[in-house]
Amino acid sequence: MRDQEPAPAGAERRLSTKEAAELLGVKPETVYAYVSRGQLGSRRVPGGRGSTFDAAEVEALARRNRRESGAGAASGGELSVRTRLTLIDRDRYYFRGVDAVELTARHTYEEVAEWLWTGRIRPGTVFTAPEASVAVARRAVDALPGHCAPADRLRVATIAAASADPLRFDLSEDTVLGIARTLIPTLVAALPPVRPGHRDEGPIAHRLWARLSGQDPDEACLRALDRALALLVDHDLAASTLAVRVAASARAHAYAAVSAGLGVLEGPLHGAAGGLAHRLLLDVLGHGDAAPVIAEELRAGRRIPGLGHRLYPGEDPRARALFALLEEVPRAAPALAAARDVVATAARHTPLHANVDLALAVLTASCGMPAAAGETIFAVARTAGWIAHVLEEYGERPLRMRPSGRYTGPEPPQPLPG
Structure with a gap:
């Protein structure tokens, strides 16, 4: 059963815990560990079950994890800080998107x-x-x-x-x-x-x-x-x-x-x-x-x-x-x-x-x-x-x-x- 109802058109796309875990390639418990370390934000939908996550934020974290893994970073060992300022991705970089x-x-x-x-x-x-x-x-x-x-x-x-x-x-x-x-x-x-x-x-x-x-x-x-x-x-x-x-x-x-x-x-x-x-x-x-x-x-x-x-x-x-x-x-x-x-x-x-x-x-x-x-x-x-x-x-x-x-x-x- 899904943790949330489908978002209306034009609304912020949010993921359930299960969907976020699948996208990140981790267990659901690890998703909440990301939240506790400040690497990922979460929100409960009124009347809904469980936590929901900003899809764009989860995707950015997944990309960062893949990049760090490819560079030989120790799995789960590096400090990662949530930021909305700069994204580096595919030989390009972005200021506030x-x-x-x-x-x-x-x-x-x-x-x-x-x-x-x-x-x-x-x-x-x-x-x-x-x-x-x-x-x-x-x-x-x-x-x-x-x-x-x-x-x-x-x-x-x-x-x-x-x-x-x-x-x-x-x-x-x-x-x-x-x-x-x-x-x-x-x-x-x-x-x-x-x-x-x-x-x-x-x-x-x-x-x-x-x-x-x-x-x-x-x-x-x-x-x-x-x-x-x-x-x-x-x-x-x-x-x-x-x-x-x-x-x-x-x-x-x-x-x-x-x-x-x-x-x-x-x-x-x-x-x-x-x-x-x-x-x-x-x-x-x-x-x-x-x-x-x-x-x-x-x-x-x-x-x-x-x-x-x-x-x-x-x-x-x-x-x-x-x-x-x-x-x-x-x-x-x-x-x-x-x-x-x-x-x-x-x-x-x-x-x-x-x-x-x-x-x-x-x-x-x-x-x-x-x-x-x-x-x-x-x-x-x-x-x-x-x-x-x-x-x-x-x-x-x-x-x-x-x-x-x-x-x-x-x-x-x-x-x-x-």
Whole structure:
């Protein structure tokens, strides 16, 4: 007997427990385990029997489980978090159900951020920061040693901005959105400018350019930088995003959650990838050939940066979109050719595709930016996505990000140490 009556035309399609279990390929008990872990929502229909489940949510979970299983994930062992923000599926990714590549082709970074935060587009939106917030963040960043990494500067700027905001402990949506719209321009303004005399006004991409390159930008370059920011806004539950959600689950304020993300981003397996790809491209440009550079990387036991992505069997859609836009930037032609040479050389025996780090390296290497610029772009872009995850996590049960440890130490009780 079915747990529910057929849904009327146009209504949300819901599944019974049995149907959800069949679609997921698990026992009915496991379906309820997914619910208890926050991976699946359930609802009782008045007058009905048992629980019902959103069919689209169940199908998305089934796809995610298949993808993780195919990538070698331990069955049932990985933390999975319910989110309505980003879906990665079949070499494409979506922001709130909208194709992210198409969305970023039509809207600026700020507009894409608003879409991720609110589900609405605010045409022409420009983020501005209070002078007091910028002043305290600049003083804190200026006190750091010159060799500090971008993540160091941005994390210090975040903490400084938090100290100047008496409303930081207000976790209401309107306040967090206000923080988001001022924190991002504050972070950019706190970075030391490469081009003195630049006025901090206009879109984020224009203001960020002055912190990354001493060259005069043209419209094509600024368009490419803005597109890179928009493409990188969010990418499901990357390591830094998970850290942000853990902080938000503990009800840390938005500044503290962003600081947690920046801390993880600094790891060499996450935010530093763009810088490695940048240096690789410069080596290829210096040699005029990718072959000796690739050979040296492999000889040293290093993987080739900028190639492959565990979530995309084919080419990273973010790389594909950014490469296409960089074709319109004349100064990017040599770096684009070098990137193609890297892909072709590395793929002679094993098919590999470019990821967004290689595309970002083409942008930074061809526009007079340092190797660390890719990390800065990534961090500024992803701050918007982190805020979206903060907002989403505040709507969930507090402290749900509390996995159980599996103890593998000595069998207790052990004698007290002498």
